Amino acid sequence: MSICDVRTARSLEEALVLTAEGWLPLAGGTDLVPRMKHGLLTGARVVIVRGLKELHGVHTTDTGLVVGACTTIADLCRSSACPPWLGGACAQIAGPRVRELATVGGALLQERRCRYYNRPVLWRTASGACLRTGGDRCLAGGDRCCATQRSLLSTVLVAVSASVVISRGAEERSVLLEDLYGPEAGAWRAGGIIRSVSISRMAEAEGKVAVEWIRRRASIDYHDLVVAGASRAGSPHEVSVTVGAAVPYPRRIVLPSPAPGGAIRSAATLIPSAQSGRLSPAYLRHAAVVLAGRVIARVAP
Template identity: 35%
Template sequence: MMRLPPFARLAPRTLAEAVEMLADQGPGAAVVAGGTDLYPNMKRRQVEHHALVDLRAVEGMRGIREEPGGGISIGATTRLSHLAGSSAVPRALAHAASVIASPQIRNMGTVGGNLCLDTRCSWYNEPEDWRTAVGFCLKAAGDVCRVAPAKSHCWAVASSDLPPVAIALGASVRAVGPGGERTFPVADLYRDDGIDHLALLPGEIVAELLVPPVDGLRVTYRKIRRRGSIDFPELGVAASVRLAPEGICEAATIVLGSVASAPVRCREAEDLLAGRPLTPEVIEEAAAAAAHPAKPQDNTDLSHVYRKWVIPIHVSRALQSLS
């Protein structure tokens, strides 16, 4: 049986306490909530933590609230099944939550956990003896990337479903750390680095996801994977458009998941849509451009060539559903 290595578990009751505990434990400690991402990684000995700060019991971190000024606040330990079933949040966000992993994992996993999901790679998310056989990689004690050995960059993939749609919604993250709290756009949570993929400050904890009022924004999320359940996305496409009454696209956001170590904005495609109607021709043009910034590597289930090929198709379908 795959078992967890020993660690000290701390169970703070308040966020301030959690921040303090995390700081006290120093490097090598981490936060955990649902555990559905972290525990398998620890069982495979990909990561080691001498201490885990368990956020489940932290008061006020769970739940979906309507903000006084409009918009929605979603606590980081809100469970994914709760988000998936919520009618208070934008439908695309609930949909994205509803297609994460499996029913059981959605009952356990949290919004914060999905936002902070470790990047994944088919050379990394393997048991320890497998990685011993192949040789360790940059992300875990090795000195070379197994995907692109010439590079000193880690290409592990951002494989979570919520970030692309959260970015398309213009959502922000509130994080709390030893230096206080700050709120910033979801996109700024990520760095295109498979190892150091979260742009959190040392000791900082994601506390909530803030979704602005939808206010006429049309949003969608498409998840591409081999099976209708359990699997991580091989490609995620989130898109939002704001249409003027005559059908002209005033603004568009297109975000790809699972094609890099961070969600990828498709600015060229967005610019092609701006000020134009969402006709089939315009959509095709933008969809083709959407594939440009994506550089999928051969480190997920379906091949990188395939994933690159189908980006325009799924972007096109996403935009069609919004037109």
């Protein structure tokens, strides 16, 4: 593995000093370590934050649920505070062994993946460089990177309007997860560490969240497409659909009542026209519409 330095943080403060200097935080390592093995992080400096107690735990509060960023997916599933819809979704992430290592924060910051990028050195050398590895074009076609974040958890948490608390140096901010993937918050989080995820109580209501997905195998594989539907308790006319895994980052669409059809179909247009995974954009767009219809049927009042 081509990394030049590894340290284990003894405190959150130390970790924040190091990340401010460009060190990469490593928690579960299930995303970072394979990229290191593939030579995609040459020269990277890594600070291990997994042991920091401040970043662990699942707690209920007056307003909802707070999950420490270094809580593993498996621990979240096992927590009695974890609502069934969230536990059920988490049980679909990777496989049992990965879930014991992978963390909630890591799942939310998972690097975007692509069939041309997440490859060993020899394969990439043979195929040529892409935009992310120093080339001047996307190997899937076009002049924009078509890589997508294949995270089921981020899709589901965007669907329920979850927010994250980020520390950077002495600063701390709470950011809507969906905005974390936008340019402004995205730039700010660089050099910081996600401390926790907050899920408001109104999103915890049973039956208000539905998730459908396309995945080749029922375990291990990254999801090809995730579509999550959510409705807000107390305002039953607000139904949203969030598309993930097949898009750069999860995108949430609030469906207008009384005619949501156009918006449902628009979910499909979020999918890039270049193929970054095993399935074609045409199929994924079709499947997004099908799955959106299914999740809406489950969450709509």
